[in-house]
Each structure stands twice: as structure tokens, then as C-alpha cells.
Amino acid sequence: MFLPATFTPLWSSPAASPPGGLWFVMDRGRLLTFAAAGEADTLAVPQGDAPPVPVEGVQCIGLLDDVLCWAARTETEAAPSGFTMEPLRRLFDRLPDELVAVAGRAAQVLEFDRTHRHCGACAAPTEACDQGRGRRCTACGDVCYPRLAPAMMVLVTREGPGGRELLLATGRRFASPVYSALAGFVEPSESLEDCVRREVQEEVGLRVRGLRYFGSECWPFPHSLMVAFMAEYDGGEIRCEEGEIVDAQWFPIGRLPALPHRLSVARRLIDFAVAEAER
Ligand SMILES: [Zn+2]
Structure with a gap:
């Protein structure tokens, strides 16, 4: 996810600024929100001089447009009447994208302080x-x-009998039943390129060549920096890593399975590959 262009990251409050602002109040990854306009699928975060629950570790994290954004930790077991505490990942599509991204920054800052x-x-x-x-x-x-954990993501493609095919896999740890690009954390002393080749070999038993950098993105669950690549298939038969990969297949771009959420780097990578193949 990306911070919006209208967001200015800060680490402390500008002295001349007025008090108040948007409150990103969290308890271990769960964000305090309320139903804007009384509708459960349109959420907002509290705004004003103080949050509606007792908080600690208050920190200014930036300006959204001209409004100060505050991160704060709470240990309230139950949210007050009219509010809910839910994991940030479950708020996609209900909370505006720009607030999801700022909440991601708040989550990382607060989790660092807590741990x-x-x-x-x-x-x-x-x-x-x-x-x-x-x-x-x-x-x-x-x-x-x-703490930031560099992780690579790679979308392997090949030319199949009916056109371009994407290698997509579904994993044991996936939060929802979708097929995605391969991913893994960079290990000590390893380059991103070495990591790509190792992970593809370990997870599906294939060799790749022609790595192309695609882009990078913060993924605050809990603190990944995802670096995404495209790669060409270079040999081997699919052999799924036991305990990690449930299934991996070559999918023609016209018959893709359920894909990751549009806010993920994986989805942007897949959409890019499809658009490139259709060009
Ligand atoms: Zn010490």
C-alpha cells in the first residue's frame, strides 16, 4: 500500500500547529473506527482534540492534507459504544484507501514502540x-x-501453447483462498536477486532468468518492504514445497483464478503482466 500524495510524513508535531487531528488508535494491529453516516461499510477514524478512549504512546506521524495524524496505543478490551476495533486487513474497501495507508504507518510505529x-x-x-x-x-x-523486513515477490511467466501464462500459487498461510505471485523474506548476506532464485527453487522447484524490477511497496503486516520482480521461466517441473505451498499452476492470462486484493503489490504485479501480454 502507498501513502497518498497528499500525506506528509512527520516524526513530531510542528510547533506552530493547532491541536487536534485524525486519531489512529490501535491495539496490536486492530484499529479503532466508527461507521460514518451510520453505514457499516463506510468507516472513518475519530477526529478532534482527543481520542474517545484512554491512550498512551501518542505520536505525531504526519499531515494528511493539512490535518495532523496521530498514532496512539490503547488497551481497551471493548471499543466504546458506536466504535469498533478490527484488524486493519479487514478494513480494506470499507475504510478509504488513504486512511488504510496512514493506519499502516501508525501500525508500524506503534508496534515498534510496543515491542x-x-x-x-x-x-x-x-x-x-x-x-x-x-x-x-x-x-x-x-x-x-x-524494524523493516525486506521481502521479494516474483511473478514467473512463460509462453504457453495458447499465449502467455503466469505461475501462481496458493499457500498454507494465505489469509484468503487466492492465487498469488511467489514471495519470501530476504536472508542475511543474500541479494534480492539471489533471494528470488532461491525462493522460486524452494517453493516450486523451477529455475528462472531475465529478472526485471517492477516496484516496491510497504506491507505493514507487520513490517515488510515488498520488492517485486518479473521473471522468465527457465526450466524445471512444478514441485510444491511441503508445508508452504498448497498448489501452484501455470494459468493462461484469460483464465486466471481468484487474485489478491487490489491494494496489494501482488495484484498490481499480476495486472501489469496481463496488460503487458495483451499489448
Ligand atoms: Zn542497553
Whole structure:
């Protein structure tokens, strides 16, 4: 997902700004929303001087148009009357895309704070530093910054008897029954290109060539930076990795299965490949 062009990322509140703004209040990935206009499929986040629930760890995360955006953590078990707390991924298509993207930034900032309250080296408490970007140990001075996990995604294609075909797979850990491009996390000392070749070999037993960079995108579940590639099939028979890949097949572009959500980099990658093949 992408932050909208009208969003200006900030790490602290500009001194001259008025109080108030949009509140992205979360509890471990669940976002506080309410039904705008009384309709359950049109959600909004609270706006005003203060959020409607007790919060801690309040941090300014940016400006959407000219409105300040605040991230804050709550541990309220039940949302107050008129509000709901739901996992951010379940709010796609109900919350405006721009608010989903800003909530993704809030989720990463809040999760970093929640999971780095103590130093990983000496276990002493940490405190915010560098205007809230990082956390510094109060004993040994070790500083850490929000964790980002680079991950690659690759869409393998080949020329089949009836035209261009896409290799799509469905995995054991998928949240919904869709077929998608292959993906995996980069390992220490590995390049993105090495990661692509290794993951394709491990997950489906194929060789690829002709890697082409497609684009990158933040995927805050919980902190991935997805880097997407196109690749040409270079040999091998599909052999699904046990425990990871449930099924993988070559799909002609005219007969594609259920695909990932339009806000995902996977879907943009697949749509691009289809458009390129139809050109
Ligand atoms: Zn320390």
C-alpha cells in the first residue's frame, strides 16, 4: 500500500500547529473506527482534540492534507459504544484507501514502540530518541529503529501453447483462498536477486532468468518492504514445497483464478503482466 500524495510524513508535531487531528488508535494491529453516516461499510477514524478512549504512546506521524495524524496505543478490551476495533486487513474497501495507508504507518510505529520498551542488549528500559524515530537504552545507550523486513515477490511467466501464462500459487498461510505471485523474506548476506532464485527453487522447484524490477511497496503486516520482480521461466517441473505451498499452476492470462486484493503489490504485479501480454 502507498501513502497518498497528499500525506506528509512527520516524526513530531510542528510547533506552530493547532491541536487536534485524525486519531489512529490501535491495539496490536486492530484499529479503532466508527461507521460514518451510520453505514457499516463506510468507516472513518475519530477526529478532534482527543481520542474517545484512554491512550498512551501518542505520536505525531504526519499531515494528511493539512490535518495532523496521530498514532496512539490503547488497551481497551471493548471499543466504546458506536466504535469498533478490527484488524486493519479487514478494513480494506470499507475504510478509504488513504486512511488504510496512514493506519499502516501508525501500525508500524506503534508496534515498534510496543515491542522495544526494553533494550535487546542489556534489558534496561528504553526511551524515545531522534524525535521519536528510534528508541535509546537508558543504561547502555544502544539505539534501535523501527524494524523493516525486506521481502521479494516474483511473478514467473512463460509462453504457453495458447499465449502467455503466469505461475501462481496458493499457500498454507494465505489469509484468503487466492492465487498469488511467489514471495519470501530476504536472508542475511543474500541479494534480492539471489533471494528470488532461491525462493522460486524452494517453493516450486523451477529455475528462472531475465529478472526485471517492477516496484516496491510497504506491507505493514507487520513490517515488510515488498520488492517485486518479473521473471522468465527457465526450466524445471512444478514441485510444491511441503508445508508452504498448497498448489501452484501455470494459468493462461484469460483464465486466471481468484487474485489478491487490489491494494496489494501482488495484484498490481499480476495486472501489469496481463496488460503487458495483451499489448
Ligand atoms: Zn542497553
